Amino acid sequence: MSWLPYNPMCAPSPGSRCQKAPSMRRWALLLLFAALVGCSHPIKVVRLDTGQGEPRVHVPHRVVEPVELSEKRFKEAVAQYAPSVPAVEHPLKYAGRLFGVPERSGWFWYEEKSQRLMVSKSGSNRNLRLLPEDEELRRRYLLWCEQMWEGGDCLRLLVDKPLLDSDARYALAMAIAQNKVLGAMKEELAKLVSPQAVVATIVSGLTMYAILLALPEPVSKGIAALLTLGAMTYLGWDTVWRLIDGWLVLMREVDSATTFDSIHASGEKFGDTIGEKAARAFVMLGTAALGNTVSGMAATLPKLPGAGQAAVVAEAQLNIRFSAPALAQVESVVLGAEGVTIALAPGAVAMAAHGTSGGKGGAQAAPPSGGPGKWVQANESMSESARDYQAQMTGAPKGYAYRVHRGNEEVDYDGFEQGVLLEIKATGYAQWITQKLDFLPGFKGRDKLLEQALRQFKVARGTPIRWIVAEEKLAGALKKMFKGAGLDEIEVVHIPQTPRGTGAP
Structure with a gap:
């Protein structure tokens, strides 16, 4: 008898090894690969689907540099989060269930005399005579x-x-x-306690997640959906699609590989494709x-380095x-040739950072209390454009400020x-x-700007401050x-204002 991987489109013959025939999934992967390899900037639209009416549509117009994660910050993150990674006996199965990857294969006996396939029971694979190439790969x-x-x-393979x-x-x-x-x-x-087992779980997790992304029109749910959003924000669109392209090539090469050296070469090529900095974030x-x-x-995502x-x-x-409140509303993420669709929980609010074609930006209810201060109504003098931008960036209703005593x-x-304490500056300063x-x-x-920053820094007493301009x-x-005033700890980030006018407060 022979030990065979199950492939429903492959009928083994006595004395020969079952060769995989192209499945519908394989053809779909090849078609997706052909559609993606020519795209340098594949993102076209982002749709936020709340399940109520038409999805909100956002068309990105500006390329933003992705996160650059240093080795030091990476090691700090590993030290913090690796202890929570479970050491499991079957890491590939665990990761597949966690990320919602459907069961893909099974193992069967082929009995030459009766020419039948029989399901193999767990633990019945001892003392088997493997094909020479399988033995050598092992x-x-x-x-x-x-x-x-x-x-x-x-x-643990x-x-x-x-x-x-x-x-x-x-x-x-x-x-x-x-x-x-x-x-x-x-x-x-x-x-x-079990560093090797943790590595096995991490590698299996990355593998099953990459397999999920390689499916045609991949739908990620639960933790996988948040991992997809994390990948898009940390790696950037181009790198995510480059990762998918490279992984599709790897799958095709590994499927036809018969030696360890061939698999090793495919792995190294994939590593070169995404690069070490992106690999750290991944x-x-x-x-x-x-x-x-x-x-x-x-x-966790908003607390990670970078x-x-x-x-x-x-x-x-x-x-x-x-x-965290916005990310917790995500139910699924669908990647496609036209862009991405993010499905939100019913009744989700304040997810959108800016106004879109599907509705108005900004929160409509008072934000929750918490932190070193409290939300208060404040009658600040500013243009309507600046007020819109402030509401879009903070998620708070217009006319609110966060006061710290x-x-x-x-x-x-x-x-x-x-x-993080936020300060928002609209257009009109350049x-x-x-x-x-x-x-x-x-x-x-x-x-006035410098005086405001000095007062904010003094009162914050160590609470991080971010100016969004x-x-x-x-x-x-x-x-x-x-930097000249010794206020290096205040983070300054640039997020363009939607075109509704100008006017500094």
Whole structure:
């Protein structure tokens, strides 16, 4: 008898190995690959679907730099989130269930005399005689484990089967692709009880998630949906699609590979495709997801290293708020040739960062209390355009401010979100700024901006402050001015204002 992977379109014959025939799924993958490889900027539209009427439509008009995650920040994240990653016996099955990847294969006996396929029972695969190429691949895999992760079945790919099936080969290729990044984790993982098992779970998680993305019109739900949003905000659109392109190529190559060297080459090529910096973010996001719940992941994403820039990408490219309350409203994410559709929970509000064609931006109810201050109604003098921008960036109703008391002092900020105090500046400042990012001598608003920043910094007493500005030139001038005044800790980010007019407050 022979030990065979199940493929419903392949009928084995005595003495021969079953060869995989192209399935409908395979043809769909090839068609998707053909559609994607020619796209340098595939994103066209973002749809926010609340289930009530037509989806809100957002068309991104500006490319924003993705997050650059340093190795130091990456290691800090691993040290914090890796202890929550479970050490499971069957990591591929665990990751498949977690991310909602449908069961893809099974193992069967082929009885030559009766020419029948019979389901293999768990544990019945001992003392089997494998085909020479399968035996050699198994040997080389175990040798690789010995060299990289102290021996044994380091990725737990042989727990209930005698050889590496298709998903196991994908996982091996993924581990090879992420070799540098996984190697950088060793010091932090060494503190865990079962570091090798945690690595196996992380690799399996990344593998099954990549398989999910490779499905035609992939739909991610639950934690997978938040992981997709995290990938899009941390890696950027181009890198996500490059990841999908590269993974489709890898799957095609690994499916036809018969040697360890071929799989190794495919894994290395995929690693080169996404690059080490993007790989760090990808592994960090996967690590945070694998040991989390949906609500926990929604709360974790805005706290990860680089979340400030990820929030800028989320608002500029996806038109969503990168905050725990907003992310918790996400039910599913669908990637397609026309862009992305984000389905929200029924009754979801304040998810959109800006106004869209489907409705008005900004929250319509008073924001919840919390943090070092409280929300109050404030009658600030500003243009309607500036008021719109402030409401869009903070999620608070127009006419509200976030007031913080420290002793006899009180200072108003424009908002408070996920532990960060917010100050919003609309358009109208750039005309007073030189090419060297200095304010013109005749602009009296410079001293007012600096005084405001100093007061906010003093009263904040360590609470992070983020200034969100509508003009890129103003962002550069503020960073320069704050650095000179010793206010480097105030974060300045640029998010363009929707075209409704101008006018600095």
